[in-house]
Amino acid sequence: METVAIKIPASPVYLQVVRLVAAGLASRLKFTLDDIEDLKIAVDEMSAYFTGSNGRDGTIEVTFTVQEDRLEIRGAGTFSPGEKVRTELTEFSRMILETVADSASLEQMDGTPTFNLVKSKAS
Amino acid sequence: MSERATLSKDEVRGLFQEYKEATPDEQPALREKLVEQHIGLVEFLARRFRNRGEPLEDLVQVGTIGLLKAIERFDLDREVEFSTYATPTIVGELKRHFRDKGWAVRVPRRLQELHLELTKVVGHLGQDLGRSPTVAEIAEATGTTEETVLEGLEIAQAYNFTSLDAPIDTDEGGSTSFADQLGEEDEHLENLEYRASLAPEMAKLPERERRILYLRFFKGLTQSEIADRLEISQMHVSRLLNRTLSNLRTALEEE
Numbered sequence A: 001m002e003t004v005a006i007k008i009p010a011s012p013v014y015l016q017v018v019r020l021v022a023a024g025l026a027s028r029l030k031f032t033l034d035d036i037e038d039l040k041i042a043v044d045e046m047s048a049y050f051t052g053s054n055g056r057d058g059t060i061e062v063t064f065t066v067q068e069d070r071l072e073i074r075g076a077g078t079f080s081p082g083e084k085v086r087t088e089l090t091e092f093s094r095m096i097l098e099t100v101a102d103s104a105s106l107e108q109m110d111g112t113p114t115f116n117l118v119k120s121k122a123s
Numbered sequence B: 001m002s003e004r005a006t007l008s009k010d011e012v013r014g015l016f017q018e019y020k021e022a023t024p025d026e027q028p029a030l031r032e033k034l035v036e037q038h039i040g041l042v043e044f045l046a047r048r049f050r051n052r053g054e055p056l057e058d059l060v061q062v063g064t065i066g067l068l069k070a071i072e073r074f075d076l077d078r079e080v081e082f083s084t085y086a087t088p089t090i091v092g093e094l095k096r097h098f099r100d101k102g103w104a105v106r107v108p109r110r111l112q113e114l115h116l117e118l119t120k121v122v123g124h125l126g127q128d129l130g131r132s133p134t135v136a137e138i139a140e141a142t143g144t145t146e147e148t149v150l151e152g153l154e155i156a157q158a159y160n161f162t163s164l165d166a167p168i169d170t171d172e173g174g175s176t177s178f179a180d181q182l183g184e185e186d187e188h189l190e191n192l193e194y195r196a197s198l199a200p201e202m203a204k205l206p207e208r209e210r211r212i213l214y215l216r217f218f219k220g221l222t223q224s225e226i227a228d229r230l231e232i233s234q235m236h237v238s239r240l241l242n243r244t245l246s247n248l249r250t251a252l253e254e255e
Helices: A012-028 A033-051 A090-100 B007-020 B028-048 B056-073 B082-106 B108-128 B137-141 B144-158 B187-195 B199-204 B209-219 B222-231 B234-253
Strands: A002-009 A058-066 A069-077 A104-108 A114-119
Touching: A002 A114, A012 A033, A012 A058, A012 A069, A012 B007, A012 B137, A033 A058, A033 A069, A033 A090, A033 A104, A033 A114, A033 B137, A033 B144, A033 B222, A058 A104, A058 B028, A069 B056, A090 B144, A090 B209, A090 B234, B028 B056, B028 B082, B056 B082, B108 B137, B108 B234, B137 B144, B137 B234, B199 B234, B209 B222, B209 B234
Parallel strands: none
Antiparallel strands: A002 A058, A058 A069, A069 A114, A104 A114
């Protein structure tokens, strides 16, 4: 089990980097293109909670854990005091994530908004 | 407009009536008649765009796609003449044509070629393998690296932004069978709208985007399967889906 971590400003501009890392790691695990596309959608969906559509004052640390047949992704957001971040998935998100990921959750961990995503390789 | 034998308004309505009631075997001939009857309108509208460096014949062809869409969607119960109804659809198709050309100019040539190559290879590989290909397989087939493929896939998302109001795309084929693709799933689409308090936003989506959302998230079809069904490339499905989700996210956030 190995991990890769990146830290980005909480802005949608940098999500491309997160998607590329996710896709690169999934590619190493020999995910199919369909699964990679799903993974990217899941990453976007989760990250959008932290970045909003215009960005927020803060950073997101995204940690990828590479398992044999799956990728686990955790994102932890650190924001300046004024920023309000939702920590509950909307019904819309749940609908999307049910389809594109094995599991997905959004929570407060020790006061830090955190998302967790798991995506397995198609069997 | 044109010198062809023109039918009266009532005769046109009659022809539409016949067309809508016709069996699938009879429809092509009747559709042909309807197109013939309105090609003058297409030519008239196409001429308004002719000083933009495109041959008129090409523009007429593009406009005819719009005409075909309008024919499929025209509802006789509407108290509006077909030509009035069809004009915005035809003009929309012509405008989109130029917008797509604009896309071709802005994207660096190398990336354009990479994108085209990937679109083609992903489709072929999918058919050969009977499943979605891996990045390594795509890299091998295109004689490039995995990194380049990943970059190419990501770039497909970055370009060609259009608004939610964009007319339905039918590049990459499938324009004439579009109407056939609708229908059976309409009632399911209705259900989709009522979920997640999305109704107002969903209603604004072009039909194709709504359908892709439905097929992906309610029917559980993969992007490749949707691509097959809609006769467009998987990369195009991916682009439309990502764009739609992103727009919906923004719209919901602003609520």
